[in-house]
Amino acid sequence: MSCVVGIDLGSTTTKALILDERGEVLGRGITNSRSNYDLAAAVAKTEAFINARFSLVEQQAAGTDAAGVVGRLRRAFVMEQLLHQLRHLEQLMLAEVDASAPRELTAAFHVALTEICRQITAEEEQRFKQPPMLRSDFFRDAVGSAFMRIAEQIGDPNGVSFDRLVGMYDKCIIRVENEPLALDFRDHIGTALRRVGNPPGLVDAVEYAVVKDLDPRATVGTGYGRARLPFPKEQIRSEILCHGLGAHAMFPGTRTVLDIGGQDTKAIQVDSEGIVTNFQMNDRCAAGCGRYLGYIADEMNLGLHELGPLAEQSKRCVKINSTCTVFAGAELRERLSLGEKREDILAGLHRAIVIRSMSLLARSGGVSDEFTFTGGVAKNAAAVHAIRDLVQENYGQRTLNISPESIYTGALGAALFAHRMAA
Amino acid sequence: MATVQKDRSMLLQKEMIANHFARLEQAPETGEKVVYTFVPGNLTELIRSFGALPMLPEINALQSGMRKQSGDYIAEAERAGHSEDVCTYVKCDIGMMRSGNIGPGGTKLPKPDLLLLSYTGCYTFMKWFELLREEYQCPTVMFHVPYQGDGVLEPEHRRYMLRQLREQVIPALEKVTGRRYDEDRLREHLVRSARAEDDLVAVLQAGKLRPSPIDGYFGTVYYVGPIFSAFRGTEEGVEYYRALREEVDERAALGLGPVTPDGPLNDQKYRLVVEGPPNWTSFRDFWKMFSDERAVVVASTYTKVGGTYDFGFRHDPADPLGTLADYCSGCYTNLNLPSRIDMLVRYIHEYQADGFLINSVKSCNSFSAGQLMILREVEKRTGIPGAFIESDLVDPRYFSAANIKNRLESYFQMIDARRLGKTA
Amino acid sequence: MAISAGIDVGSGAVKVVVMQDDDSGHEAPLAQLSARIRRREIAKVAAEVFQAAVDASGVDEIHYVATTGEGEDFPSATGHFYGMTTHARGALYLEPRAGAVLDVGALHTRAVAMDPRGRVLDYKMTSQCASGSGQFLENIARYLGVSQEEIGALSMRATQPEKVSSICAVLAETDVINMVSRGITTSDILRGVHESMADRFARLLHSLQFEGPVFVSGGLASDVGMLAALRDALNKKAAAGAAPREVVTHPSAIFTGAIGAALCGLFRYKKFGQGSVAWATAPA
Amino acid sequence: MATRGEDAGRQALTRAAVVDRAREIYDDLDFGVVRQWLAEHPGGKAGGYLPVYAPREVLHACGFLPVGIHGGGDRLEIIRGDAFYQSYICHLPRSVIELAQSGRLDMLSAVLFPSTCDVIRNLSGMWKLLYPDVYVRYIDVPQTPDPGAAVDFWAGELERLARDLGDVSGHEPGDDELRQSIALYNDVRAMVRTLYAVRQERPWDVPTEELYLLLRAGESLPPEEFIALARGYLAAVEAEPRRPRDNSRVVIVGAFCEQPPLGLIKSIERAGCYIVDDDFLLGNRFLTHDVPLDGDPLRALAAAFVRNDQHTSVLYEIDPLGKRRLMRDRVAAAHAHGVIFATPSFCDPALLDQPMLRAGAEDAGIPCIAFKYAENSGQFQQFREQAGTFSDSIKLWGAA
């Protein structure tokens, strides 16, 4: 079965999207953009193919008893991947301890690190049993926050301290991310199946998906890092065009697109064909972009996905003027020390970010009906809320489209270009 | 053949500039008087009619930028207490002065005998010469050119300028040079100005042809150099523009495009109109971003800062002082925003452009404050979307090649997509 | 005899010094302690470090508690002194020849010129943009998996440093990510970051007039790579005709602000506050 | 409850009441007092002017209530304004555009754009395009050193302005009306001078925050009401004296156009500095002497402008040594200890002047510091730190 691939190499995340021959979405994959762009693209692509195979499993299982178990199987698979990475991380950390930690601490280090990893594994097993909560898609974030939490409990200020443990984690996580690990469908689907008890209907469906030949006929790349993709120039499209086309494909009535990504914000106007008629993007200064929220989340020791819901609890939004990413932490601390509530500050921060994008929208020609909000920040409920309010206040009633897959808009656009090329 | 011809005007320009700077360097010995003044609203013919040599600090600054010396000069000025936020031409000039006043061509620049502050279309000019006055302690004469706030030159304003010319500027020049004002000499200069202006306009309007034989921005900043600086009203100036016009005519006849950093651009894919000054520190890289995409600039507003000749103005020997007032008042940055928008719209139509670009420079409030409004209005009136990029004149810190390239690329791809959309 | 405490609440760490003054005018620290804030509640960290320092010093009475930095709200504070005053004062205590202090904090960098009595004569700060800040270096190091203590040594091993070009700290991070993907070594990247920062610092220092060496205070003083890059940058300026500048520091440099605050506290106490007690083990 | 504006002059008010009233006007981004005045004066018009100097008398005589437009400070969220300005242009114009685009300036029938700088100059063109129904005028003040030419030019401009404004309001003023308006603004200026004199003498009694709020109220109140309010304030100051503190005395320079956030003024004062002279709302002190009431009123007004001795960054300095002397003279006149250059970021007039002014001050041994702000700066810690260190060093080691 032939397919095409779109890759959006973003500043913070890399997304891949696969379309089948009819131009229908077959799979999506995401990873954090890491130092090795090729690898990031490869990982995102692997993820997308895993996702595509799961779609096939789903199609096969549709209507059978097994249909209800596919969700669990997916979660089992994701967990197997995570545990695989965790085991690798543990090995690296232990080796690093032997290589570089002070002799007298080695034993204690081993005990502490093994314990942390054991606890994380146990937590993961537990999570699998219970209905899943939302959390970051990425190993670094998912494991990182658990690691910090446990390290803070068991760290010994006079021996293997919290600082030392975190240092060890920092040192090894980047290697885990930058080594090609065996994370493909075939690598873990067997164990995942076992975990859900090898339900017979599902085994067949999986069998079908495993052997199914998925052959990409064309690939188009876009995004901030597109120039670094190992593709010829014809296979590269500007992210503006891709976002425009992607948003158009998702919501054909779209005339205005706002994309807030990790370090840039784009306001795009498209016509009824999805052709870009105007655009504006921020320059040079990454204030008020997604990374800003990343810093804030770090500062508060929260996951990115937790920011929005927390901000939504605010009753009184604090007015914030500076959205310099680097000063985010300082701003937050200053406000907290003035006695403002966390959720109110957060609400203010979200509003401030959205206000910055409002000016880009205005520069690009305003907000027409329909309006589509894309990029990673569209996953954030508080940002969406703020956009909704501000658009309403300044442009009147507008249909606001948000797709749960909004982060893939650029990749979708790229894949559509690939589809045209393959046609 | 064409390349040899091209060389002729370039050689002429090189030679006249070299001669001028040599004369400037020797001025302290020869006793020739040196008058510093600004490009917009420069009174070159008047200065020359007193036998004095004009020098234009802005041109030195932009040349320093092109020769990659400006970064150090700016740092020098900032060390001396100048703010990061203000016009980098000023800082470049002050830095150069503090570093020994060696001009961009390597010759020593003379001190001014007079600062002729033609206060035309830019607030910074006033401060610039106040600053230079502190350094040089030389006479300064203020010539206030009222802004065309309502889009026309009011008769009272013209009278006000004439009075200043007669009662302030001319006496100052007389005093410094020791010569009497000689209206006939001034007239002779003005005759030559008009002749060169005719040729220049013919060159500028060649941008209307397809392919355009000139680049109306990157190439034309070289073309306007002599007339915007010391050579308006001189014999060399007349000769230069005659030669230039011949070359351009010839290229046009052969259906050739301009010579760019990527060689001749005969196959032109996009025709653009540009507003705003160029970036000088990365001038060639900047130009290359256009020629790489086979984009040619057919007209630009920056090339009108030293006079809007293509709309008919010519220096008129019949009314020597009046024509100088008219000239000053009509320089591009002395026009109000609605007039600037009219001009861009007119260029887009008359030169049949596919798009327009605004290069907004951090330095210059006179140009930049309001450019986003210009963008919108021009888009509204022509139905053509514009591109907006940000950089600076001579501050290398503010040229982000990756950003600009990204924008231009997206912009050109957008024009393509629109074209496809239209034909489909 | 008088005892004071200096509490320097920075954006990255809290530093506390307990200082004693025998009546001959000789001042000596009894204890100095610091803790990185690491996203914890500042007030809590400050209270903890203060308590720990007092415990370590073994005193049971403090006559003047002086705060500096962002410590205005510390509950047992007697008085507050502004950061540049305390850094100038502290630097002279640690290095009596110093003519200027370079204080590289987590967010802002300040260069302060002072006279031999510690009076601030002039200063320059980095502007709002945080590209050359300690925080930036910390982020990069964290990304590269390098701990604070290792940065210096690694940077010293660089062979072909790669400078960071972006003005914005966030975009600079992306620059660094690009470098990793181009195979630039950790050492070269760190040294590159150091050099970019050192250029900025050298520019700050050269815009000040002063005699004597530059004292580097704050967290980065222990970063040998940073110091080396700064020396290089200043030497390069000197070679180009600028005044030569010597760079000095002290193992206790991170406590400069706290020491300065404690000294100012002692001074004020002796002048105005004799007899009062700011803090005691047993509530009076 | 009676409206407080009416009471202000008649009965003794507490200091807090006057300041609250002024603060209320300052905080009101919808210009309630202007709208109220328009409602109470059928046929009356409101005429806005931007910083720094505009001939308010002419507006007034033509039946306009002059309204100072100074941006929305840190109270205004910028949503549309940024769409008109790049990041390297000062904050003022985007804030003014925001006010206008959100309909808050729709009561203005005329807006005057003084020749303060190229940003305000170009804003006049934007206004023409955005609000074609409003009378828009760029005011090019004379910059020539020749007083004769300058007066002729400026008187001509004022005449044209009076004619145009008369057309808009349907009321071209006679000489007597012009003289009355001039007399009224002579009173306003005299009151402002008094307030400044009292503050300079007893800065503990007239904190700059309060003085500033009063002046800001004066930018939208009818002149008579401003005078009454200010009188009330002065009376309250006498009735409620305060204790002096051991602060240093400083002159704030450079904040003549985009106004600092109130928090900045407070931060400076809290860090131990008494502000004894400043550039805030400088248009009020542009004419340093009363305008004579005899002869042709517009010529008199023009002559007063040309012969004034206000030296500022927005006018050409004729005297080659003028910039060098200015700080020394101002510091001496205000008995100050130092100068704080507080300038809006990206403000050409202030920033280009600063090296000359600072060099002059430092040559005279006057300590200086400098920082930049935006009208919506939200973090004052840096400013406090600098002002605090400055004040410490003046107190501990300075001549004070």
Ligand SMILES: Nc1ncnc2c1ncn2[C@@H]1O[C@H](COP(=O)(O)OP(=O)(O)O)[C@@H](O)[C@H]1O
């Ligand atoms: N699950 C999530 N919940 C909330 N915000 C998220 C989530 N995932 C990503 N984001 C936000 O999206 C940003 C990345 O957006 P993205 O469009 O992927 O950027 P880029 O294309 O520049 O890499 C992050 O910085 C973060 O703020």
Ligand SMILES: Nc1ncnc2c1ncn2[C@@H]1O[C@H](COP(=O)(O)OP(=O)(O)O)[C@@H](O)[C@H]1O
């Ligand atoms: N041992 C160290 N080696 C290198 N850098 C350090 C070290 N300790 C602290 N730093 C750096 O110094 C900064 C904090 O310095 P400090 O002077 O305490 O700043 P602040 O006063 O703003 O908290 C941190 O951002 C960190 O990058």
Ligand code: SF4
């Ligand atoms: S502000 Fe603009 S017009 Fe004025 S000197 Fe600078 S670049 Fe030239």
Ligand code: SF4
């Ligand atoms: S450091 Fe902050 S203000 Fe500076 S460019 Fe980056 S995000 Fe913008």
Ligand code: SF4
């Ligand atoms: S603040 Fe300065 S630059 Fe901005 S409008 Fe006012 S005078 Fe002009």
